[in-house]
Amino acid sequence: MSLVISVEKTQNPKEKPDPSSLGFGQVFTDHMFVMDYTEGKGWHDPKIVPYGPMEFEPSTMIFHYGQAIFEGLKAYKTKEGKVLLFRPQKNMERINISNERLCIPEIDTDFALEALKALIKLEKDWIPEAEGTSLYIRPFIIATDPFLGVRPSLTYKFIIILSPVGAYYKEGINPVKIYVESDYVRAVRGGIGYAKTPGNYACSLKSQVEANKKGYTQVLWLDGVEKKYVEEVGTMNVFFNIDNEVITPSLEGSILAGVTRDSTIELLKSWGVKVTERKITIEELYDAHAKGTLIEAFGTGTAAVISPIGELSWNDNVIKINDGKIGSLSSKIYETLTGIQYGKVEDKFGWTVEV
Amino acid sequence: MSLVISVEKTQNPKEKPDPSSLGFGQVFTDHMFVMDYTEGKGWHDPKIVPYGPMEFEPSTMIFHYGQAIFEGLKAYKTKEGKVLLFRPQKNMERINISNERLCIPEIDTDFALEALKALIKLEKDWIPEAEGTSLYIRPFIIATDPFLGVRPSLTYKFIIILSPVGAYYKEGINPVKIYVESDYVRAVRGGIGYAKTPGNYACSLKSQVEANKKGYTQVLWLDGVEKKYVEEVGTMNVFFNIDNEVITPSLEGSILAGVTRDSTIELLKSWGVKVTERKITIEELYDAHAKGTLIEAFGTGTAAVISPIGELSWNDNVIKINDGKIGSLSSKIYETLTGIQYGKVEDKFGWTVEV
Structure with a gap:
């Protein structure tokens, strides 16, 4: 041009x-x-x-x-x-x-x-x-x-x-409590969920406000059709470490393709960690927790980079993840991504662009 | 106040x-x-x-x-x-x-x-x-x-x-051709479909543009979950006269509760016409058409008051309704509502408010 x-x-x-x-x-x-x-x-x-x-x-x-x-x-x-x-x-x-x-x-x-x-x-x-x-x-x-x-x-x-x-984590990274939203829907396939457009944010406010009132920081969105597949957490993408396989919901039209999501996937692969993009139900997460295999859960986004999830509440069933503490993979991703962003860690991926 | x-x-x-x-x-x-x-x-x-x-x-x-x-x-x-x-x-x-x-x-x-x-x-x-x-x-x-x-x-x-x-119908009321949208979704239960908010309109633009390109005036929206229940037509509510029973989709959270919709229901009831608010599938409409019982279809809204539907196209199946002409009930509703609005027809319902 x-x-x-x-x-x-x-x-x-x-x-x-x-x-x-x-x-x-x-x-x-x-x-x-x-x-x-x-x-x-x-x-x-x-x-x-x-x-x-x-x-x-x-x-x-x-x-x-x-x-x-x-x-x-x-x-x-x-x-x-x-x-x-x-x-x-x-x-x-x-x-x-x-x-x-x-x-x-x-x-x-x-x-x-x-x-x-x-x-x-x-x-x-x-x-x-x-x-x-x-x-x-x-x-x-x-x-x-x-x-x-x-x-x-x-x-x-x-x-x-x-x-x-300012710094997102002024007092260190504390995992957050997340409310699993079973009534309100953020987006549905065929709609505008994959686009970064005002309507998605307007739609999300009420659920967010109600979760806050109940003492939760954010909501975990389920799909609008069956209300069982996990989609996003607040305005972030979401990842689960189950038995040392990291799973994130696949992009099916209702989920935003986050840049931090993509970077997290690349980073994990480069470390030899198994990463899978697929549909995952909330029930599967609870089952994994019951079996003791739900090791970590975290959101990814530009603002926080990584936001570890310490607790989930789904239909009054509350589970604690990693004893409410940040997991080792979450820590490593956070340190590496912010390290690359601030030029403190070697950028093997060619992700940074100097102005 | x-x-x-x-x-x-x-x-x-x-x-x-x-x-x-x-x-x-x-x-x-x-x-x-x-x-x-x-x-x-x-x-x-x-x-x-x-x-x-x-x-x-x-x-x-x-x-x-x-x-x-x-x-x-x-x-x-x-x-x-x-x-x-x-x-x-x-x-x-x-x-x-x-x-x-x-x-x-x-x-x-x-x-x-x-x-x-x-x-x-x-x-x-x-x-x-x-x-x-x-x-x-x-x-x-x-x-x-x-x-x-x-x-x-x-x-x-x-x-x-x-x-x-200006007048919506400058050259008389001509029924419109409607494209039944099977891919894009306007709204889903749990979302913002029942609210009159920008996001719903932003979401609808693309489907509208694509329907126009195919030669259709508006789209008929199906539900976002099963893609089979009829919801709205363009930015209007929708009614079907099947075998002299007038059916309109019930308000289930994804449909706007239109004032013209409500007035149409009241008017029909006052005339002794059977009106039913319920879920209705696109298949039921096509079946009724095949049996010859789909007598009329029309949208209702503030801009047009009544917008008769002359043709539907669903997955390449095109049906003509009432031979592409405006139906007698559509005409009567239009004449009565606009008559009341312009003070030409007695307002038995106490709907008008003088300024």
Whole structure:
């Protein structure tokens, strides 16, 4: 793509937040990337501009019909001061997978990555340096026609915003208690579950809130058809170590193909650990637990990398996994992935991209 | 509720559109209603202000997680110049049903109706008068926290915008060709299908686009579990006249409880027509057609009121219904409902509300 990114620098740079008090997704950097799409013209006018509010007609389609997709990835600063991205091409490719399902025009993934790098270069000083901190990157596309008819929009905005975020595990990794959701359904085959699109998250809120009220951190989603196959945990993919075989639900259309999921599978294979992608029922997990073969369970995602599961509650049957402690495989995956991301562990896979 | 609605009138009233060229949802009136919600404070600061663009941070939750609901209803001008709403309480009640599912705080339905009436009174001259035209009313609520964490927002905006719309059937009512969707799924029990929320519409776009390419106007949705029970047609509820019994899918959690659906059921009952709400399979429809007992099929919704189905295509089996012509019951429902809405037919049900 021969588009040139115009750059308008802010006249009012903000003060950087205190690195020790960083949360998630609350503070944004000085600039953002914006590119427009117009039917017949394609994607045009890519620009980096000061971060700030944008004007939208109240009739804008995104407010009414949710035609949108997003991504989430991070930039990490190494102790040598290099800036690394972790498999950003995968996120750019997933944008187009989501776009296809949501009837949003395809983007040029190479150009999008170039735009992302240009933005991060400009905002380099915003990447926090304290242990475990990073710069969260949120690319997203929204439908912008000021029109109330139900059809794909003819105009869109592709926006990238950046947010310095604190360490996910400030006080060490503590396994979480998970509620197995038997009533609410996140997604079903034939729906939008494999796309990273607002509707999936809107749909998940109620179950999440109710699980929190019952004292659980997240929910484990079951399939929408038979309510017996395990799908995802919260907004993460999920893995189970049963008798030293690591099993993760296969991608059947209702599950997001996570980048950390894929990296975890690759990593385990490289260690000679048996990894299987297949359908797995909640009953099988409980049976394995009864037999003493359910060794570890954990979620994988960009935010936490690895989130060990210490307890499951399914129809009032509570089981404890690995005595509520983090398992050795979970620890090793966490240390290796974060090590690669921060440039502390050799990247044999060629996953990191320097900005 | 003792809230007072402040009113700021526009200094630049727009020119009214040519009534003969009115489409749907493209032109908006001079004013809109806006009310804010803040956690701990509740809904506050209701106001009528000039219609126009609003500012949103790119991090605003609605762009990322789709936490939002909406409604659609119409104001009709009678030939005596009165302004009528059709069962607006039903729409306000449904806002709260949708809100509950999407973790959005409840609204005061009486106050919302009062606000709606105040806005319409101010915009009375925007209600077009030509046959079949009306003023479309779009209340909607969006999550407005500038935050990327996945949780219910702590702030919201409730907005009502108005759009003069043309007659749905400019050239008479022509039954439409419908594609029975066997791959894509709109909603599943346990999901958000019964709520009027963006995610359901985002999810439906692709199937709609593909059906259009194949020469069909809309899709008939089947259930997401067994792919055999009929659910909705496009964005409408659906009815079938089989051997003079009118059958419509029962509300099982994945279907929107339409106001026109409810009104159609009431109307049919008042005429002594047998109406049944139950699960109905696509196979039963095809069997009835083969036996010659599938007399009529039609969709019901606010936009079209009644949309007769002339043809169904299911796995390449095409059937014609009522020889592709509008049925007598469909005609009678359409004439009666629109007659009541425009004040031409006596409203025995007390459905209309004068503004």
